[in-house]
Amino acid sequence: MLLYLCFLSLSGLTSATAAFDQKVLGQAYPFPENLGSAHAVRTASSYISHELQNALDTGLSKFGNITAKANSLSATMISAQDSQPFLDFHYSAANLNVSGGSTNRVTGNSVYRIGSVSKLFTVYSLLLNGGEKIWDMPVTKYLPELRKAVSQRGANSAIDHVQWDQVTIGALASQLAGIGRDASRFLLKQPGCRNYPWTRSRHVLGITPSLRALEEEPTTEFFDVLLKRRPVSLPFNTPTYSNAAYRLLGYVVEAVTGTSYTEAVAKSVFQPLGLQNTSTSSPGGTGVGVIPPGNSGWGRPLGDEVSTGGLYSTSRDLAQFGRALLNHRQLSPLQTRRWMKPHAHTASPFFSVGAPWEIWRTRSQISSGYTIDLYTKSGSDDQYQALLILVPDYNIVASFLCAGPNAGPAINMAAEVALQSILPVLDGVSQSQAFHRFGGRYVSSDAKNSSLLLTTDHQGPGLLVKEWLSNGVNVQEAAQAYSDGTGGGTIKSIRLYPFISNTEDASSTGSSGSRASFRAILETEPVNYDSGVLRILNVDAGQWGRIDQLMYGEIAVDDFIFQLDGHGIATAVQPRVMRDTLKRV
Template sequence: MTSFLLGPVYSPPTELLTSGSIDTWSSNLTETLKQVLQSGHSNFGDFEANTSSISITIVSTQDDEDAPFFDFHYASPLLNQSAGSTSHITKNSVYRIGSISKVLTTYTLLVGYGWDIWNHAVTQYVPELRRAAALDYESSLENVAWDKVTVGSLTSHLSGIGRDYANGDLASQGFPWMKTGLPELSPEDIPHCAGNTSLPPCNRQEYFQGALKRDPVFAPWTTPVYSNMGFRLIGYVLEAVGDAPYDSLLQSNVIGPLKLGDTSATYPPKKGSWVIPPGNESGFYVDYGEETPTAGIYSSSDNLARLGRSILKNKQLSALDTRKWMKPTSHTSSPFFSVGSPWEIWRTRSRITNGRVVDLYTKSGSVGQYDSQLMLLPDYGVTLSILVAGSSSGSVITVATEMVLQSLIPVLEDITIGEACSNLCGTYESSQPGTNSSITVAADPVGLYLDRWINRGVDIKAVAQAYAAQTGSPPIDSARLQATNLQDKSPTNHNTQRNQRVAYRVVFDTTSENSSRPHRILDPGAHQWSAIDSIMYGEISVDDFVVHLDANGTAVMIEPRVVRDKLLRSS
């Protein structure tokens, strides 16, 4: 069974911490991680054992924010204590987080200034770009059309500008370019600042003197190009609209309100919690200057997990703004990966190799000997952060991320469907005596579905099958309940706490897999989204269902609106 439409089957589990399934999963994963980190071998790759330290923290929107349901830490015996590193790693230990800084920068912009600024040209806020746009350039091949570059295009890597000014320039890294056959450069073509291990960061004047000479990569809004330059510019936009330094705005808009005490845009003052790998090139002490909005922030696994939790709980943005933010803005060459602002959006199956589609809103980071992952799983109300420091950090985080996700997602799916079924599964009968109308809701590994729907003695599912056959549609495999994010408070409850009504749509799923069917580019299952709200009777859609919940979130009544009846849950 596959589905291109089904989203959350109900709502995130109310208490993951008390789930026996989570306890078992947590214990098993902890032991497996220990073995892999000690041996350096796993199904997802190998790495040099004991060289890297790791922190993994996972929280739920429904549990207490101070109590992660998974918290794992491993301290490499090679940590550089002489440089100030701790030897005891906890969820509050501080790492460099690299490009996860981009999420904090974007969030600061959204919280402080909303969506209106998204469509403004960047030239409105950065005078150096405004002056560059005013010049009468003859060729768009050598000059960025800055007046066409919006703030939103920068946050979503769709501005068409390049990745970096000088940080990735071989001439700024002591690279033996003469020995590789590259031509000799004139002094003015060699960067004198960069912000890497070879050269100090560029100040604003130096940066624009060099960056404005760079050729565009694509025309704006053509295709995503990962751009650190874009987020340095977003830092300047923030300072312009906020009339304050970047680190001050980050503190006042995000770090302070969310009490992220382990997070800072400058050198962390809280000595004793730092995680510093061995060697002089760990990157912990590198000053990124005005590149901080793109990759310079410090944080802990606890703070990042709680940041994601705050986003999913709409603590600073409205639910509408959060939903708007957590959407893809562009596809990539992979059918499983899209780009947001600045989300890296992966798609998988709820059973990894099969099941419904699950979207993971993530942001990765890599700087020096640090690699990091922040992941938001909206379907389950879960956020996880993975921070790694050490010479093998890239390999370790790849292995750890796969181990966590491939074991966690099916468990979350089981718990979510199980709780949804506990609240909703059962038989509902008409409140009108003698009408012979009933609905039975059940669950399978994919989600909730209508096992039976009888109205006035007529089998509605059989009618739907007949209608599909008559109209040339594929056979209906199931009638799935699709959550809509529409809800209100019902005035009909007689208790002190009022009932809640939530809306569902019934999706008549026709996407059964057939191994003998040839592969199709235009997969028929992709048309499921267009079938919603397509058939009405008396101006009410056939698929329009309202579920009435009591104060505990348990369904007491289902209202298939098209039949103008309310069905009460049988005891």
């Protein structure tokens, strides 16, 4: 009986009103598989393609209007487990600059400028070549120009001078350095800005009139300009976007590898991952790039700014890069998990900042369901826009590239259409596959009268415990009786969630079978709880602190292990605290 009391007391410690919020952050179901052959995914992909085609043709969309037929777009969505995308949409604008070398037919191998998506490759190169051990090192360790500035200025005012000895590699990567956005771009002293009073002096932004074009700017002059810039904030205070930070990280890549940035990123990333159409300079030849008419910025060299926004790539290459991250092709699973985490929040509850991840928070059904985090990186360069999205909970990657006069609104439209269409479908497919792989009845092989019935439903995520008998005792009824006696409230459901997959289990035995670890979470409603009362300290948010909380005989009462066959289908389950194995029937 003590066993039941331990398990049931979870109801007194756990209180929430919504099953969708009463879980820990992460997967609700095991990763969906074979998405390309799933009927619901194919239907959603067809709908997305139709909507994008119509919006680009007409220029009309509920997400904002654009110039009809003027913007080229590539959109690729793929599962990390698959080799072929389940969405591969490409649109060619009517007025591409073919005489200037543009392709006249956009495909998945057509090259675009990707702007600040380049920052992902810079951090990735640092992780491959320097590892996490350099993350907390001050940037002055690698860049003598900044080290010299610290020694010359001493303990000067933090309002007037960046405290470079407090700025770490990790601070630069996660936009927490507190330094200026740019050191040499977007000068105010240019046509259109000349009539403002503050532009009439001889020097603007501390930059002398002799500053040469950006692509010819020497490194020494960059540092001269950078060191004249005032700090925006103190290091690690609040995230503020900085391109200059990633130019510095490009120099750190060179210091760590002993080669140029171009050579380092090609040798470390492009070549090993087979990204044949990704480069640090515009590709030669004609018919390769997507080039809008006019001053598109296609061939403009960025010099040492390449590490912050100068790369060229294709939607398929970006999708393959995302697959490599999720599949741990080069970084270990541990390194990847560390990297793909927020480093700071913003003023919006829906957006956090990583290194350099831009992390958007939504829900599985967009306006309802459980929390889903999208790890993204956007980029902008003249008439080019890029967006790479990783959805770890579903193990998928999406890449969007756009070129044209309305590239910004167009890519936002495309991302919204695709995400709002596919995320609910992925939730449904994941749930359906989870039921197929894990749902059904499990029974004891002896005369103990123990069984477990698992299903899925639309009232909450995870595997729902529909029935549970242990040695003839109805666990759910006993749990509710104990909760009633202790004032623990109403137990709405018991649900199982994946924590360690069979692919992450070192004891996996390949084709003969493997294991997967799940944990049980109780959805409860406290006595006299009024869901209509606004609360700052929301009781829905406490589940992360209750996992593995209660033990019996040195075993956590919420610990479930599934035995899987060679196809990942459950054959048995062990509610470990019951010390019994139930076979699936």
